[in-house]
Amino acid sequence: MSFLTPLYLFGIIVVGLPILLHLVRHQPKNIILFSSLRFLEHKPPQTNRKNKIENWLLLLLRAAAVMLIIAAFARPFFKNTDLELTAASTTQQTIILIDTSSSMQRGTLWKEAIQKAVELIQQAKQNQIAIYTFDSRLKAVKALKETNSSIQHQSPIHDQELLTKLAPGWNPTNLGQALTEIASLLQQQVASDPNGNLLQNSTIELITDFQAGSQINSLTEFSWPEELQVHLHQLKTKDSSNAGLELLSLDEQSQATVRVVNAADSEQEHFSVAYQRTPGDPLQAKPVYVPRGQSRVVHMPALDIPQPLTQIILSGGEHEFDNKIYLQPREKTNLTIVHYGIPAAGATENPDYFVKRAFPKTKTRDVEFLTVGPDSPQILMAVTRIHLLIISRELSSDEIELVQNYLQQGGVVLFSLNDEISRQTLKPILTKQKEVSQKVIVDSIDINGYALLTNIQYDHPVFQMFQTPEYSDFTKLKFWNYQRLALPAEIPHQVLARFDHENPAIVNFPVGKGKLIVMTFGWTPAESQFALSTKFVPILDAILTLNSNLIDVPSQFTVGERIPFPEAFKAINIRPINQDQIQLTAGQQTINETIQPGIYQTTSENENRPIQKFAVNLAIEESNTTPLTIETLESLGVRMQQPGKSMPTSQPASEIRRQALIRELEQKQKIWRWLIIVALAMLGLETVQSKWISGTTSAIRKA
Amino acid sequence: MSSLPLKHHTSRKTNQNQKLVSQRIDPACLMRIKSLELRAKSVVEGTWNGLHRSPYHGFSVEFTEYREYSPGDDPRHIDWKLAARSNQHFIKRFEEETNLCCHMLLDLSSSMQFHSLGYSKADYAKTLAATFAYFLSTQRDASGLIIFDEQVESVVPARFTRGQLRRILIELERPPQGSHTNFVSPLKHAIETIKKRGLVVLISDLLSPLEELNTHLGYLRAKGHEVALFQILDPSEIHLNFNESAIFEDMESGERIALNPKSAQANYQQQLNRHLKEIQNMCRKQGVHYHRLTTDTPLEAGLSDFLTDRAA
16 A cells, blocks of 8 residues: 555654653743742642543544544555556657767867767667767758667667768758757657657757857747757867868959958967968968957958969968868859840930840850841851840741740740831740631720839749839839730730739740740830830849849859759759769759868750859858857757766656556545545544543442 | 741830831832832931931031142132132141941842832832932931942942932932842952941842851951841742742742742741841841841831831
């Protein structure tokens, strides 16, 4: 038999207390102050109480009644097998989370990390072990689900084998994301856990250098579960000083601006920055003084050499992993824009005058603009090399065929319905079926004053840049005349803008792989204010970028950053110079392989796509190697286990569950009721007995 | 009832004293008067003027000699007429200003705080001392006061001046502070400081050991002082008439004993009587006037007994 509230059993003392008090001799309580005790002898006062128990039976009955009531308060119950089973049913779960960021390449950190992980696996033999690594992303080495799957997976030798395959990469650390993801995974498991005490039984063993650049801010937005504890194993190097290099800008002349960042606990303050062609051959070294915990921006000198240098090195930093950056100057894009219009230099009533000026040359692009008049010779270039085709005049049948061909291969055509003549050109471009093309109605419309653009589709790439309120005002753009375009349902189209809620103004037609943008108005001042408005150049530029060949890949990336590869291509080989190729499948936009800093180049199956080069450098946060304190994580709400405390052996959650079971069992049995009944019976007997005793004594007295 | 060997003076009482007995005031009523001066006045008023005799002769205004004035002397005593004649300053010296010098030694130890009648032995003793002082001041006699417990607490040197009575009354009004009784220091003080023969009145409950007291009383007598011993006791101290068992705490030492007073009464009275007899014998041997007063005795009775005894 056990008791739910055994502390009440101390109440049994109460039974003996009155008997003791009865037997104890009492001292008088009142105190008299007397002038002198010289003439008084100590004669203790005698009490008149009886110090002998006369009615043993009565005493026993009363004592038994009190004891039974006390036992009822202690809530007794009988144990059963369920209760004993629950005691041993809970198991602990240990999640080992290892930092594989580039800063772990310093010194012997990685060796220590693996050693620590092996130790933890040895200590937690009885527990279920999951292993995860993290840098900028969380990766499962042995996922939480696997821990329950097979006996083989639960052996420590298997876990240690998994650890030997790991190595630190080049990605930056995102500890906050890793912790939130692990906690979310555990919370998901809790939802399916019948016991509901998984979090209390789980501990995250975090093995990391816990550097200042660990990016833990995402924890502020996450509500950390109260029950889940994190045990931090912080690894430290002997040489804490470290400095890093970040590329800020790189102009066309390969003149770089770099930032040198010195860690707060660094011992060095004097560094030098230099270009490098081959290892051990620095050029144009520039000394830099960077105080501890600060950074300095350095403008590297321009080099008057034909081939640009591709590396900048930092000398003076203790750890080599972040002392080098790779440079890849941006290469200019060559654009070809063809305008089927009437060439007329200097005539503002001609569309060509404005459209020619809409595509200026910039630092990043060279534009070749060709105006093809009705009498001009045919262009002799491959259609795939044309990036934008603009039509503002009537075309010959050959030209129409060329445009159709161009559209089929994925080109972008801008068609301006600026006069009645061009109507006939539009129909065959829209569709080759004569029946359908006959349904297309294009005619002039009389406007009373002017027309305005309405129903603009701001989510389309052409108008996307005008989404914000300060740019979305099109009321100042007036149109004096336009063509009414009525389209049959057979031709797929999307109206991007309308005139006064009625007639289409700008229509997008997907033709083959390409896109045909039709404007039912002209942009010359005689027809509208479009060419003179601030919207003209951005809209034309947006139409140009609809060409999928023109997705511009930047030339500088940091490790772990998403690289936007064009979707249109099936495969691109990314080849680090002098290294193996990385193959990407269609639609894949990120690289799964561990990518290391260096210069990369892309090649495509598409012959016309030029080879592009880009440099990948380390994230500067990794250079900030100053160790953080455990309190930093605690302040973000993460429940930390104190360092030095061993793995949890107590099972508070299981104890709570056991207590709940005990309560349930006691409530089922309700033995206390029977005890109260027996106690009441005892009291009844006691009443009868005492009455009988008093009866006999009074009889004796009378006699 | 008490078997105390109380001293009976009735045989020696004069007719005048018998007349006074009818005018005596109940001590309980007397103690309700807050002012000590008024109490003393009530007792003394118009009773025993001229009942005592002085050990000295002569009057205070009697001229004896001149003495040259020296800085520090009271300028009031300069004979200005002589100064005008001789251009020299002389002090007039007179005979003693009083004919009796009385020193009262009052015990205000903790045991004197005992009471069973609504006022303590200390209150009674203070009234007695105040009565003496008032009486002496009306007789133009000098009076002084030494208050003591385990040490001498305050001293008012004996003299007859206008404010002397007030000084004594102020000292008597002070609340008692000490704990146990020690006769040595006040008697030693009296022996060392009192140069002129006079009357020394010791007022105490005399419940402490008597060895030292006996010795020092002998010294006082040897110096020619007349000594009167007033023992003040509470009626409860004589009879131990407590009903219930209780813890008795010694007011001086703080010692406690649990006691049934009924059973302890006989033994207590035996012990006390032995102590009182010792005091009586001591006083007889030393030639000291001994008067025992219980706090329910009218003060006039005790005082008149003393004066009659002294006059005899």
